[in-house]
Each structure stands twice: as C-alpha cells, then as structure tokens.
Amino acid sequence: MMKLDLSNSAIFPKGEPLPEPLRKNFVGQCYLAMIVPGNSPLEFLIANETFEPGCRNNWHIHPGGQILLVTGGRGWYQEKRKPARELHAGDVVEIPGRVKHWHGAAKDSWFIHLAIEVNPKAGPAKWLEPVKQEDYKMLG
Amino acid sequence: MMKLDLSNSAIFPKGEPLPEPLRKNFVGQCYLAMIVPGNSPLEFLIANETFEPGCRNNWHIHPGGQILLVTGGRGWYQEKRKPARELHAGDVVEIPGRVKHWHGAAKDSWFIHLAIEVNPKAGPAKWLEPVKQEDYKMLG
Numbered sequence: 001m002m003k004l005d006l007s008n009s010a011i012f013p014k015g016e017p018l019p020e021p022l023r024k025n026f027v028g029q030c031y032l033a034m035i036v037p038g039n040s041p042l043e044f045l046i047a048n049e050t051f052e053p054g055c056r057n058n059w060h061i062h063p064g065g066q067i068l069l070v071t072g073g074r075g076w077y078q079e080k081r082k083p084a085r086e087l088h089a090g091d092v093v094e095i096p097g098r099v100k101h102w103h104g105a106a107k108d109s110w111f112i113h114l115a116i117e118v119n120p121k122a123g124p125a126k127w128l129e130p131v132k133q134e135d136y137k138m139l140g
Numbered sequence: 141m142m143k144l145d146l147s148n149s150a151i152f153p154k155g156e157p158l159p160e161p162l163r164k165n166f167v168g169q170c171y172l173a174m175i176v177p178g179n180s181p182l183e184f185l186i187a188n189e190t191f192e193p194g195c196r197n198n199w200h201i202h203p204g205g206q207i208l209l210v211t212g213g214r215g216w217y218q219e220k221r222k223p224a225r226e227l228h229a230g231d232v233v234e235i236p237g238r239v240k241h242w243h244g245a246a247k248d249s250w251f252i253h254l255a256i257e258v259n260p261k262a263g264p265a266k267w268l269e270p271v272k273q274e275d276y277k278m279l280g
C-alpha cells in the first residue's frame with residue numbers, strides 16, 4: 001500500500017535530525033526545526049517536529065506544560081493511565097504541567113506537530129523510560 | 141483567473157465571523173476559531189484567523205506581543221514606518237510588545253494564520269485607525 005510521504009514536512013520547515021542530547025529520548029528518527037527560538041526577544045519557544053513512521057518519544061514530563069498543534073500525518077498522544085488519543089491534522093493537545101506523557105507517529109504514517117513550550121521558566125523536560133514496545137504495537 | 145478558495149480554512153477550524161466588538165477593527169470579513177481558549181488550565185490563548193481576500197485589521201498594538209504562524213494563502217504584515225512583508229504558508233512573525241502594526245489578506249487571496257498571545261497579562265490589544273486605503277491598494 002502506498003503511504004503518503006510527508007518526509008519533507010507540511011507547511012513549516014522540517015529542520016534537521018534531532019541533536020544528540022535529545023536523540024536518546026526517541027525511538028526512530030525525528031526532525032526538529034526551531035520556529036521561534038527560545039532566545040528570541042519574546043522569550044518564547046516553538047518547535048516543529050516531524051516524526052517518521054513508527055517514531056515516538058519516551059515518556060516525559062514538562063514542568064510548565066506544552067501545547068501540540070498537529071499539522072500533518074497521523075499519530076498518538078498518551079497520558080499515564082489513560083488510553084492513547086489518535087491525532088490528525090488540525091488537532092490540538094493541551095498538556096498540563098507535571099503530567100507524564102508521550103507522543104509520536106503511527107506505525108505506518110509520518111506525523112508532524114508544532115510544539116509550544118508553556119512557561120518554560122518552570123524548567124526543562126524530564127525524560128523517563130521508553131514506551132513499552134508491546135503497548136505501542138497495539139496501537140493502530 | 142481562478143483563485144484558490146481557502147474559505148473552509150487550512151488545517152485548523154475556521155470558526156465563526158468575528159464577534160461584534162472585534163468586527164469594527166477589521167475591513168472585510170474575518171473568521172475566528174479559538175484553538176486554545178484563554179481560560180484553559182494552561183492560561184494560554186491561541187486563535188485561528190481566516191481572512192477573506194482584501195480583509196485586514198486596523199493598526200493595533202499588543203502590550204505583551206503576539207506570534208503569527210501562517211498556515212495558508214497570501215497576506216501582509218506591516219509595522220509602523222517599515223515596508224510591508226508578504227506572507228505565505230510556513231512564515232512566522234514575531235510581533236514585539238508595544239509595536240504598532242497590522243496584518244491581513246492580499247487583495248486577491250484568502251489568508252490564514254494562527255495567532256498566539258504572548259504574555260496576555262500585559263493587557264488587551266489597543267485598536268487604532270484603519271490602514272489607509274491607498275496604502276493597502278499599493279500592495280500586490
């Protein structure tokens with residue numbers, strides 16, 4: 001079956017493969033473009049993230065929270081002890097501060113979202129263990 | 141000439157025509173969808189704005205600043221005493237606080253952007269005079 005190739009991203013720049021210190025917190029390849037760099041005069045941080053099919057990040061926590069704006073593809077968002085939520089272009093996820101969660105692409109689809117840091121002064125993300133392979137495999 | 145009809149918006153919801161208290165600050169029809177309402181737990185405000193061809197807002201000021209993420213169409217952004225900047229999908233505009241500016245569609249194109257309020261606690265937008273018709277007409 002032909003899969004829609006979103007490898008050149010949708011709308012916002014695709015950027016480069018994740019830098020080394022972040023890469024270890026992901027399974028598979030993810031591309032990162034800083035849309036609004038944290039050192040901008042507005043002191044605001046927005047990234048564009050492009051996940052290849054099957055790519056997802058490990059469980060993690062944002063002390064200040066995060067907002068995801070999905071611009072393309074199909075993927076998943078899951079909070080600890082809740083069912084995973086399927087995501088498509090146009091979906092918005094409000095991630096509260098201090099809530100353990102992960103997000104990433106579906107097995108068979110690229111997945112692209114903007115990620116907006118909320119209250120980044122609360123501190124950097126705290127990275128935890130990978131999503132269990134059998135749990136990810138159960139998702140469509 | 142056929143114009144690309146983006147009237148049903150691109151990616152994020154189109155929403156409804158601007159409510160009455162805002163409408164007087166625009167020339168032409170603009171549609172508004174609150175993507176993240178300001179009363180959300182994250183205390184964050186993101187709107188999707190869809191301008192019909194020729195629609196633009198009046199000169200105005202955001203005390204805390206604003207970020208525009210362009211998702212479709214063609215439009216313009218201008219700060220006082222600077223040339224207008226043409227905008228297309230994928231463009232990002234960082235609007236500093238207290239800077240007088242306007243934005244809107246090109247004459248012949250729908251125009252869609254997300255608008256993120258920066259530091260909304262600094263206060264609401266201050267609305268000023270319309271863009272001069274002859275200045276807008278000179279833009280392509």
